Amino acid sequence: MQATFFELPIVQFLLILLIIFLTIGLMSKKIRTKRKPDNSPPYPSPPSYFVGHLFQLTTNCRLKMREWRHATGDLYSLDFAGRHYIVVNGYKTFKEVFVHHAGSVQGVPPSFINDKLQEHNKGIAESNGQNWLEQRKVSISILRSFGLGTNLLAERIQNEVCVYLDELSKLRGAPLDARLLTTVSVSNIICSIIIGRRFDHQDPYFTELVSNMGKATKYFANLPLLTLFPWLYHIPGDLFNARKLVSIFKEINCSFSLANIERICDDDSSEKADNFIACYLSKMAKKHNEGKPTTMDKENLIAVIRNLFIAGTDTTSGNILWFLLYMLHYPDVQEKIYQEIVSRVGSERQITIEDKPNLPYLNAVVMETQRHACVTPFASPRVVIEEFTAEGFVFPAGAHILPNMDSVQHDPNVWENPGDFNPERFLDKGGNLIQPEEFIPFSLGNRVCLGESMAKMELFLFFSAIIQRFQLLPEHENRLPPLDEIYGAIACPQPYKLRFIQRNN
Numbered sequence: 001m002q003a004t005f006f007e008l009p010i011v012q013f014l015l016i017l018l019i020i021f022l023t024i025g026l027m028s029k030k031i032r033t034k035r036k037p038d039n040s041p042p043y044p045s046p047p048s049y050f051v052g053h054l055f056q057l058t059t060n061c062r063l064k065m066r067e068w069r070h071a072t073g074d075l076y077s078l079d080f081a082g083r084h085y086i087v088v089n090g091y092k093t094f095k096e097v098f099v100h101h102a103g104s105v106q107g108v109p110p111s112f113i114n115d116k117l118q119e120h121n122k123g124i125a126e127s128n129g130q131n132w133l134e135q136r137k138v139s140i141s142i143l144r145s146f147g148l149g150t151n152l153l154a155e156r157i158q159n160e161v162c163v164y165l166d167e168l169s170k171l172r173g174a175p176l177d178a179r180l181l182t183t184v185s186v187s188n189i190i191c192s193i194i195i196g197r198r199f200d201h202q203d204p205y206f207t208e209l210v211s212n213m214g215k216a217t218k219y220f221a222n223l224p225l226l227t228l229f230p231w232l233y234h235i236p237g238d239l240f241n242a243r244k245l246v247s248i249f250k251e252i253n254c255s256f257s258l259a260n261i262e263r264i265c266d267d268d269s270s271e272k273a274d275n276f277i278a279c280y281l282s283k284m285a286k287k288h289n290e291g292k293p294t295t296m297d298k299e300n301l302i303a304v305i306r307n308l309f310i311a312g313t314d315t316t317s318g319n320i321l322w323f324l325l326y327m328l329h330y331p332d333v334q335e336k337i338y339q340e341i342v343s344r345v346g347s348e349r350q351i352t353i354e355d356k357p358n359l360p361y362l363n364a365v366v367m368e369t370q371r372h373a374c375v376t377p378f379a380s381p382r383v384v385i386e387e388f389t390a391e392g393f394v395f396p397a398g399a400h401i402l403p404n405m406d407s408v409q410h411d412p413n414v415w416e417n418p419g420d421f422n423p424e425r426f427l428d429k430g431g432n433l434i435q436p437e438e439f440i441p442f443s444l445g446n447r448v449c450l451g452e453s454m455a456k457m458e459l460f461l462f463f464s465a466i467i468q469r470f471q472l473l474p475e476h477e478n479r480l481p482p483l484d485e486i487y488g489a490i491a492c493p494q495p496y497k498l499r500f501i502q503r504n505n
């Protein structure tokens, strides 16, 4: 039997690919010379034939982009296979583009995933226009009714923190890679709001779902490439993890979102209303009954649940994992946090959200962890809806924008020695917390993170409770795990183990 194109052995396949690239490349001289308008931001280096700057981006995107910004300025253009991207760097330029021109850049481009899920303009993070506006507004209003930004939510988080600490205590100081435990805990918080229930740390269904989600955020690194070349999906051996990525998203849609929507629809009990899904369904029914125009429907609900579940998990747990790692590297910082807790709260009673203003050093560590780790090196890519000019450059309609968060969090013009982990940068001489306006880990503008207040509570309550109860030590004395990251949609530390030693033993 003859092999089809997609069944060829990998070497042959790659050779054919190379020939196709070269042929198109030679034919595309014209495309190369006229890829972006002259008055839009300059290229940092000449784009290569056909692929543009695609292969000039090394595996460490952050470093390459820092280099390009240094050489070119806060706004530069890139060409990815003929598609024009503008990279936005630095706080001042972020504000100019995402606040002053918010309306022109609030669109997000459709991605390869939406195509494969056959989900067009659904949910929050991947939708546009009236659909995005309504889904975002409804979601925020429901989350508020569950205490977003209030003590009600803090109590929910605290309960989960207690379970987390008890699980850590059970280890009796044995080394642990805390990734799964942390991610399940954080995920349980948003999960308890969305579906009205939490899962046990040993639950096989939930632990698998959460680990798969972690894999998806890693595979996400290939999303821009897959969106440019959707046919990579068919490459034998799933070289770009495209099929795995799609199947994880389908699994979340099906076994989590849809299954829980159906369960809640069938549930007649009084507990029914105590979750996000039930509130959404009731608001949706009300709109339909009143004959009001609405984008609220089941497909949107499925996508919204996925957005909240994914966006609300690895971002927060990634920050906690970085915090644990920094505490191993900077034991003096760890000790200082502990001493502050002992003197202002004590070591017996549980720390609550009301203690937040009395623990400035801990707050500074939370902020420095977010700044230094910068778990979202890029905010959501945008597409220019309407042409505008910023900082003397034209942003043509249809151009794509990459908001480079790393350039803000690690800007040497704002932060002294940005590569150093130094919580004191967020304290004044009197030890009071300061809030530099350039500190924007949740981005800014119309699409600013909608879970900001929830995430801030989570980070404060997890960090404080961990240090109050445990001393953190590396797995091996005198051998620290590296501060290297796994690059993906969320930058998490490489796997490492540490020991949680119960204090006051």
Ligand code: HEM
Pocket: 124, 125, 126, 136, 190, 307, 308, 311, 312, 313, 315, 316, 319, 375, 376, 378, 379, 380, 381, 405, 441, 442, 443, 444, 445, 446, 447, 448, 449, 450, 451, 452, 454, 455
């Ligand atoms: C430390 C934790 C978190 C960080 C660092 C973070 C960061 C971000 C960033 C940078 C964006 C992109 C904003 C933009 O494109 O301008 C974003 C969007 C988003 N975040 Fe978060 N986030 C965190 C936690 C959460 C939580 C807990 C939730 C859920 C309750 C959440 C839900 C969302 C959603 C739904 C969006 C899309 C907003 C839109 O497109 O309108 N995030 N987040």
